[in-house]
Amino acid sequence: MRNYGPIDDFTVIELYSDVQVNRDNVEYYRGLAERKLLINRCGDCGTWIYPHRPICPECWSWNIKAEEVSGLGSVFMWTTLMQQRSPSAPHEPVPVAAVDFAEQKGLRYLSRIVNCRPEDIYHDMPVQLTWIEIGNLEWPAFEPISDSGRGGTR
Numbered sequence: 001m002r003n004y005g006p007i008d009d010f011t012v013i014e015l016y017s018d019v020q021v022n023r024d025n026v027e028y029y030r031g032l033a034e035r036k037l038l039i040n041r042c043g044d045c046g047t048w049i050y051p052h053r054p055i056c057p058e059c060w061s062w063n064i065k066a067e068e069v070s071g072l073g074s075v076f077m078w079t080t081l082m083q084q085r086s087p088s089a090p091h092e093p094v095p096v097a098a099v100d101f102a103e104q105k106g107l108r109y110l111s112r113i114v115n116c117r118p119e120d121i122y123h124d125m126p127v128q129l130t131w132i133e134i135g136n137l138e139w140p141a142f143e144p145i146s147d148s149g150r151g152g153t154r
C-alpha cells in the first residue's frame with residue numbers, strides 16, 4: 001500500500017487532476033490520498049455535510065472541518081453497471097450503491113460494492129469501508145460485513 005503521509009494542496013491537486021479540487025473538498029481528497037475517508041462536519045452543531053458545501057445546512061455555520069467517518073453503513077439503494085475494459089473483453093458487472101453512513105441518518109455516499117455478488121446485495125445490507133485501486137489511486141468501496149468480520153477487520 002502506498003503511504004503519502006501528510007501531503008500539501010499542490011500534491012492533492014496533482015493526484016486528483018481529473019476532478020476540480022476546491023476549498024470545500026480538498027480535505028476529502030487529501031484524506032483519500034492518505035487512505036482515510038473524511039467527510040466535512042459542522043464544528044458548531046456536529047452535522048455531517050455531504051456532498052461538500054462551504055456552510056452548514058442546519059445552523060449556517062462556516063466552521064466546517066473534515067473528520068474521519070467510521071466506514072460503517074448500510075446499502076440504501078444500488079444498481080449494477082456493466083463495464084467492458086476493451087472491445088474484446090467480456091462485460092463485467094460493477095455494483096454501485098448509495099451507502100448510508102452509520103454516523104447520521106441520510107448521510108449518503110455513492111461508491112462501489114465489492115467482495116459480494118451483485119445478486120446478493122439487498123436494501124439495508126450492513127457494509128464497511130474498504131479500498132480499491134483504480135487508475136493508480138486508492139478509492140473507497142464498501143463490502144458486506146460478514147458475521148465473522150463484524151467489528152472490523154483492521
Ligand SMILES: [Zn+2]
Nearest residue numbers: 042045056059
Ligand atoms: Zn451546524
